[in-house]
Amino acid sequence: MANIDDILIAEEIKEIKPYFKQTKKVLTEEDYFYAAVMSANVEIVNKLAKHINIPLPENFNNLISHEQTDKRLSLMQRWVKLVKSIDAMENYGQKLIDENKGGGELIAAADHFLKEINIKASQDGLYTSPINWDDRRTDYEEDLSAAHSMMAKGLARNCADAKGKSVVNLAKQLKSQLVNLEIDTKNSPNNRAFYSLLHSKDKELAEHREFSNVILANISLCLAGLGIFYLAAGCVNLWRTNGQHFFFFTETQSQRKQQEIQRCAVRLGTT
Numbered sequence: 001m002a003n004i005d006d007i008l009i010a011e012e013i014k015e016i017k018p019y020f021k022q023t024k025k026v027l028t029e030e031d032y033f034y035a036a037v038m039s040a041n042v043e044i045v046n047k048l049a050k051h052i053n054i055p056l057p058e059n060f061n062n063l064i065s066h067e068q069t070d071k072r073l074s075l076m077q078r079w080v081k082l083v084k085s086i087d088a089m090e091n092y093g094q095k096l097i098d099e100n101k102g103g104g105e106l107i108a109a110a111d112h113f114l115k116e117i118n119i120k121a122s123q124d125g126l127y128t129s130p131i132n133w134d135d136r137r138t139d140y141e142e143d144l145s146a147a148h149s150m151m152a153k154g155l156a157r158n159c160a161d162a163k164g165k166s167v168v169n170l171a172k173q174l175k176s177q178l179v180n181l182e183i184d185t186k187n188s189p190n191n192r193a194f195y196s197l198l199h200s201k202d203k204e205l206a207e208h209r210e211f212s213n214v215i216l217a218n219i220s221l222c223l224a225g226l227g228i229f230y231l232a233a234g235c236v237n238l239w240r241t242n243g244q245h246f247f248f249f250t251e252t253q254s255q256r257k258q259q260e261i262q263r264c265a266v267r268l269g270t271t
Helices: 010-019 029-039 042-051 060-066 069-099 103-123 139-178 189-198 202-206 211-224 228-240 253-266
Strands: none
Touching (some): 010 029, 010 042, 042 060, 069 139, 139 189, 139 202
16 A cells, blocks of 8 residues: 555544544555545545545535435445446456457468368368278368367457457446446436446347357256256246346356446445
């Protein structure tokens, strides 16, 4: 943690000191921030919020001046959780990008390999003929399988990279609109715009990178549940998800990040 003396002057530290939790031996930057919130000193709060990269809501000054201390602290803790949930979405998107580089190179290499395979197959009859009669695949079939596998990996990386960029872009847009969100204001135009933006990429967020795993997981669950119990559980899941999902494991990680952002925003009285 940066030296707090480099952020606040002695008089400011003295003003918020009575609001520190006595049980904590080591104070974090967030502890100083929450103490400033409880002190209702807008200048100190703004200074610390800027330092720890917490954008403040548009109606923050009114809130901090009029709300009771405990409620003010509770609302700001929920606000920080909302900010962190958006950061988590951006970090997840960046992770997808970082882990799925080189898709184009794999596709190009696979395409080149396929061309070589076709040329060799047209020139060498033994290449496409079985060496023995034990049902072993020919060298031609082995190479085709390897080339198509390489192509599939390249396409999968490209899809994951594109999804990562979409997730990062959405998180950044949400962060930029966050300051317009109005705490404890039901269904305002600014709040509706925030939720509209949050769900503007629903189709992209719902795309599974490995949907076959979802199908296999549901088959396993069905077998373990002896069919009839799985059917009943599926109906419950359909009800729980407001008619969206009968199967289990259908939510993607990016959708879970999105849902956490919505839960945090709702808890701030924005709907």
